[in-house]
Amino acid sequence: MINIREKYKQLIQFVKDAAPFNPEIALILGSGLGEFANSFVIIKSIATSEIPGYPPSTVQGHQGQIHFVDHRGKKLLLFQGRIHLYEGYHISDSVIPVELAASLGVKKLILTNAAGGINPLLNPGDLMIIQDFNTLSIKNDLVKLFGVGSPDMHDAVLNFPSKGIAEVFNSAFLDEDVETKRGIYYFTKGPSYETPAEIRMMKISGADAVGMSTAHEAIYGLVRGLDVGAISLITNYAAGISDQKLSHQEVIETADLAKVKFERLMKRIIGLL
Ligand code: HPA
Numbered sequence: 725m726i727n728i729r730e731k732y733k734q735l736i737q738f739v740k741d742a743a744p745f746n747p748e749i750a751l752i753l754g755s756g757l758g759e760f761a762n763s764f765v766i767i768k769s770i771a772t773s774e775i776p777g778y779p780p781s782t783v784q785g786h787q788g789q790i791h792f793v794d795h796r797g798k799k800l801l802l803f804q805g806r807i808h809l810y811e812g813y814h815i816s817d818s819v820i821p822v823e824l825a826a827s828l829g830v831k832k833l834i835l836t837n838a839a840g841g842i843n844p845l846l847n848p849g850d851l852m853i854i855q856d857f858n859t860l861s862i863k864n865d866l867v868k869l870f871g872v873g874s875p876d877m878h879d880a881v882l883n884f885p886s887k888g889i890a891e892v893f894n895s896a897f898l899d900e901d902v903e904t905k906r907g908i909y910y911f912t913k914g915p916s917y918e919t920p921a922e923i924r925m926m927k928i929s930g931a932d933a934v935g936m937s938t939a940h941e942a943i944y945g946l947v948r949g950l951d952v953g954a955i956s957l958i959t960n961y962a963a964g965i966s967d968q969k970l971s972h973q974e975v976i977e978t979a980d981l982a983k984v985k986f987e988r989l990m991k992r993i994i995g996l997l
Contacts, residue, residue, distance in 0.1 A: 726816045726869055728823050735777040735820070736827045743828055744768045744792050747801035749997055750825035751990070752941065754837035755783070755972070756979025757957065758804040760987050764793040772805065779817045781805045783972075790824075795994055801825055810914030810936050815865040819944040826948040832889065832997055833945045835954040836990070838975045839935035840917070840962035842927050843907060847958065849982045850905050851989060853893050854954040856884055857939040858910040858931055866940065870947055884942070885953030889997070893953055896992040902985060907932025909956060911939035920964025934962050955989075957982055 729736065744767050753760055772778040772788040781788035783805075793800040803821045807813050825833055839852070846852060859866065885893060897904040910931035912918060918926070918934060926934055933956050945952040959978035963970055979986075 728816050728819065728869070729827070731816060732777065732820060732823060735775055736824060738775050739770065739790070739824055740828065742768070742770055745799050746829040747792065747799045747825070748830065749798060749832045749834065749994065750801040750803070750821070750830040751834045751994075752803040752806050752821055752836065754806070754937065754957065754979075756838055756959070756976040757836055757983075757986060758787050759983065760990065761789065761791050761793075761802045761804045763987055764791070764795055764800070764802070766791045767794050768792045778820065779807050779811075779813050781807070782811045783808065795991070798994055798997070800994065801828060801830060806937055806941075808914070808937055809862070815862065815869055815940055819869070819941055822941050822945045822948065822950075826945070826950060831950060833950045833952045834889070834990075834993065835938045835941055835952065837935050837938045837954070837956050838959040838979055839909060839933040839956035840960050840970070841933055841958040842910070842923055842962045842965065843932040844965065846905060846907070846932060848960055848978045849985075850958040851897075851902055851982075851986065852905045852907050852933055852956045852958060853885065853897075854909045854938070854942075854956060855906050856908045857942065858908060858926070858929060859939045859943065861911060861913055862940060866943065869944065886946070886951035889951050889953035892993055892996040893955070895996055896989055900989050900992050902989050909939060909954070910934045912936055917970040918963045923962045923964050933958060957986060
């Protein structure tokens with residue numbers, strides 16, 4: 725089992741020393757959603773390239789910045805960019821943002837991502853509250869992270885999003901008149917998009933959307949004692965659900981179109997947290 729705090733001691737200390745305050749809420753922004761950070765009053769930004777040992781971001785639409793934000797008195801930590809397993813990083817690298825958030829005293833973690841819609845009721849541009857995850861493809865990696873047997877994790881994921889956050893999501897969707905969709909997120913490591921046969925298998929397993937992030941971050945956050953919630957922006961129909969070819973460009977373009985709705989909703993969520 726890896727002790728992440730020990731492995732990343734220097735990196736965590738660097739950010740602690742640079743932090744202008746202890747944030748209460750952390751937000752990780754998914755593919756194409758990073759620009760949201762620029763709509764806030766940013767107190768301090770740190771380029772992740774300046775942080776010793778921080779894995780460089782290699783993906784378009786993931787900028788590699790950490791922002792300390794004051795939003796109407798709420799102290800936020802915003803991650804503009806995340807660390808994906810499909811970039812070749814180890815799962816312990818991938819959860820660095822969550823470990824950093826927890827080490828700085830964050831209590832509430834909101835994760836966002838772009839995902840492909842498997843459930844035919846999900847269309848590009850929809851926002852889906854994640855209810856549960858399928859992480860079968862990384863079970864062994866999770867064991868390496870946490871050790872064998874983590875009953876708290878199972879209890880927490882059964883009641884996902886964490887209680888206070890679930891209520892905030894419900895209110896925010898209603899207040900902003902965004903149709904509330906909920907579903908199960910199927911995690912895949914990527915890097916390639918799925919085959920239609922894989923999507924059919926995921927669909928039979930009960931999955932509503934598929935993506936290459938978030939699940940292990942959520943589980944790590946829960947094990948670290950944070951309240952966690954996650955929202956997927958559906959950017960495309962998953963492979964074989966429509967005839968369209970999948971591309972990262974399409975993901976970025978749909979995220980761009982849904983930007984205004986996403987920003988309204990996220991600001992309402994932050995206000996209610
Ligand atoms: N599959 C996997 N990850 C994704 C997708 C998809 O269709 N869309 C956005 N991220």
